Amino acid sequence: MTIKTRPDYQRRRALGLLSAAALGVFAGAAGAQDKAVLRIGYQKYGTLTLLKGRGTLDQRLAAQGITVKWTEFPAGPVLLEGLNVGSIDFGTVGEAPPIFAQAAGADLVYVANEPPAPRSEAIVAPKDSGLKAVSDLKGKKIALNKGSNVHYLLVRALEKAGLKYSEITPVFLPPADARAAFERGSVDAWVIWDPFLAAAEKQLGARVLADGTGLVSNHQFYLAARPYAERNPEIVRILIEELARVDDWGRAHPKEAAAVLTAQTGLDAATVDLAVERYSYGVKLISPQVVAEQQRIADVFTQLRLIPKPLRIADIVWQPLAASASK
The missing domain is CATH 3.40.190.10 (Periplasmic binding protein-like II)
Known part of the structure; x- marks a missing residue:
């Protein structure tokens, strides 16, 4: 019996090893693909648009063999749909879109935010x-x-x-x-x-x-697809660093920032100048206070039945230390 079953066992073991190797190659290829292209969704205005116009992120990541692909979206909800279905990895929206997306089961995480505007x-x-x-x-x-x-x-x-x-x-x-x-x-x-x-x-x-004065904060949020953030915490950190740098530059050089945004948006200078006057620069990781503000918005939307169920915002806040430990 041993003589008859041993070849079967060996064949099964060999096939198992080959399958494991194939899965390892596939996973490695997927990981390499993750790192070869960073797909960013942006809207017509804001720090991401300024970052795109300055080109500093593209230059920094190019040195690591990573290409940045930029896709413009008309509004936050459709941008987060793109994030959820896997067409982009990272993007920026206002306060409400992540709440509606979370309620719909989107697998995303809050990464950072700009100050109130x-x-x-x-x-x-x-x-x-x-x-x-x-x-x-x-x-x-x-x-x-x-x-x-x-x-x-x-x-x-x-x-x-x-x-x-x-x-x-x-x-x-x-x-x-x-x-x-x-x-x-x-x-x-x-x-x-x-x-x-x-x-x-x-x-x-x-x-x-x-x-929104006295009514809402109007934070701009940066979100990532959860699988991307978990696999690539170092790229997410680079993104935050470059956003912080362009924020510092934009705050110190409002006229130059307006010129970049005018070129990127195709809007007239007077319109962009007015918008720039009202913008707030200074990206930060998500704080407990900001989580609490988002939670209040989610609770209001639940009460109004704009979303179908209560949410816990803290469940989808990126934890960079945990992401790094899982690598």
């Missing part, structure tokens, strides 16, 4: 509108990008004005479509962020009914 988002009305205050919005149609940072601004502004979210009609449109609806009068107001906000003010004469 509450004046960089606002509720605006057409220049010839009779609307004078947020309290005038009862029964009105308001355009906004569903699940974006301005979604929470609208909720808070209505609450402060004594209105319920159910007392307005949200019209969910991406920025380009929302601007078109705003211009032709299909909506009564628009909740939007920079640089679209600055463009509406400079080009359309839009009037600000309320910005």
